[in-house]
Amino acid sequence: MLFNSYEFIFLFLPITLIVYFWLNKYNKNKLAKAWLVIASLYFYSYFHKSYLILITISILVNYFIGQKLSNNKYNIIQRKMLLIIGVVFNLGGLGYFKYYDFFVSNINSLLGTNFTLLHILLPLGISFFTFQQLSFIVDSYKRYDLTYDFLDYCLFVTFFPQLIAGPIVLPTEMLPQFEAEENKKINWENMNKGLYIFSIGLAKKVIIADTIANFANAGFDMMDKLNFVEAWLTSVSYTLQLYFDFSGYCDMAIGIGLMFNIILPANFNSPYKSTNIQEFWKRWHMTLGRFMTNYLYIPLGGNRKGEIKTLRNLFIVFLASGIWHGAGWNFIIWGMLHGICIVVHRVWKNSGRKLNKLIGWFITINLVNIFWVFFRAQTVTDAMKVINGMMKILELRLIYNFEILIELKPFFQRSVGILNNKINLLILLFSVIIILKKGRDNEELTPFIFFIAIIFIRNAANFLYFNF
Known part of the structure; x- marks a missing residue:
């Protein structure tokens, strides 16, 4: 079901809105959230039923790890292990579904091997909901206040407007909004x-x-x-x-x-x-840029370890962005070209020239x-x-x-x-x-x-x- 389809505009969206606010009107707030989660999962599985299994497993595993990370009874080593498991699970799943055939085909070409390509169906939105759940894992590790129940977490991941192609949202900006009392009533201005x-x-x-x-x-x-x-x-x-x-x-x-x-x-x-190219990336796909800054550029050291490493970190961010977008050398080249331009722009800017x-x-x-x-x-x-x-x-x-x-x-x-x-x-x-x-x-x-x-x-x- 697409946003630009009659069934979405005239059936799915109005029905979902009416039932959601009707349940909230009678203080059935949990039921209202549950309804929105069910509607969102229906929206997602409408494209392919198998997607429902994948996103359900992803939600269960990430919520479990996030809850463990928020628990004070684990020591630093245990928490780091949980963080690593969460990152590997998310990036490993993304790598398998999105990049397996690309890597195998390149290995076959390079080494003359004949490993079988799986021709895996790419689940819609996997890049987006994977990054959102990664942010939840990392923020839980940093002990941000993310002590929300399972239903809230499901809604954070599955909320259908941004589920498939963003914007990429963070738990700290989304979860509190569903709790606010004023948001549970129809606002005709909104x-x-x-x-x-x-x-x-x-x-x-x-x-x-x-x-x-x-x-x-x-x-x-x-x-x-x-x-x-x-x-x-x-x-x-x-x-x-x-x-x-x-x-x-x-x-x-x-x-x-x-x-x-x-x-x-x-x-x-x-x-x-x-x-300039830096300004372009402050204006284009801004939530991806925010994610890459917070969860890759800054952990790599950002601009805190000297100019050479700053340039390296910037290039890595844009190379990773290219890889995130798709499994193909064309995306890698695209990311590298932007990375080179960002590095050149920073050098030019630091030289004082205009x-x-x-x-x-x-x-x-x-x-x-x-x-x-x-x-x-x-x-x-x-x-x-x-x-x-x-x-x-x-x-x-x-x-x-x-x-x-x-x-x-x-x-x-x-x-x-x-x-x-x-x-x-x-x-x-x-x-x-x-x-x-x-x-x-x-x-x-x-x-x-x-x-x-x-x-x-x-x-x-x-x-x-x-x-x-």
Whole structure:
């Protein structure tokens, strides 16, 4: 069941909301939480029944370890052993489901072996709920006040708005909100604001991202080679698609959370306006950056052990981020490229030199755009097909001579023809203007945006971050 589907919007969500607040109205708070957990598990298992077994085992093991870590009767050595067991369990499970075939196939290629690939079904959201539970284990080890019962913990992990693709939430920001008495009653202001943010996210996904996807898919998946303009249309299309798709999901998640009176953390802050690569990562997938900072960068030593080790730690963080996103050399390269740029930026910044903001923005957006090619491509070879096309500067003469119109014909034939539908094109452009100009400040536009987005729901397309 997808956020951008009729069954979710008109059945699952309203029924879940009504029953949740009805139970709370009659002081059935435990039952209300239980209902929300059951609804969330149903939402998750809707994609594949076997997912229910996996997430249940994960919840049971992590809660057990977390409770042991919160117990004062264990000494330092025992607590460290429990922490190691928790980290190994979570990262080991993530590694098995997400990376087993990748490692085995590389070993087979390198050593000439013939180990069997398992072709394991990647459980949706495993990267997200694994990191959330890792934060619970580590925070329990640090003796943060996380003495919540099993039902609360289940709700922290399974809360369906952020279960599959984030934002990545921390136990200290989520668990207390479900306990607050004022959050157990319907708040019509939150309901209205939540519906507006949900509508903005839905429009981003079904009107903008799914439309632009036609051009990105044509270049990446349907053509053997690309000329200069085709390659840049392909890369820029994906850069825009990814932003509107993922930020659209997060907007919908935040909007649904508000309907339940739960404030989820922001995940985006106009990242493509960034004037340097560090600023970009402060604005893009902000909750992943927060997690990597708190649970990897700082434990590695952060910036406390000298500049060389600081640069090393920064590179490791971005390499780990690339690996987290997917099992493939293209993701490793993507993470390494960002790691190198972060290191170069820090060295430049520490030297005291400055760069004009417009030039900084131009360099940053182009680097990000080029790096996204590796992120999107199925293989490194596919990525280089697009990169090679982007480097064919001499083909600019085709634009000058209008020969490009002939050259681009196969590309547009493979792109499902949004340009041939003038009404759809006008709606697309109008929606972009509203979303980019108005932001979240005009809730009176909710009915219009919601109605237009609903019209655009045809075949509900998966969100891109479901793959990660």
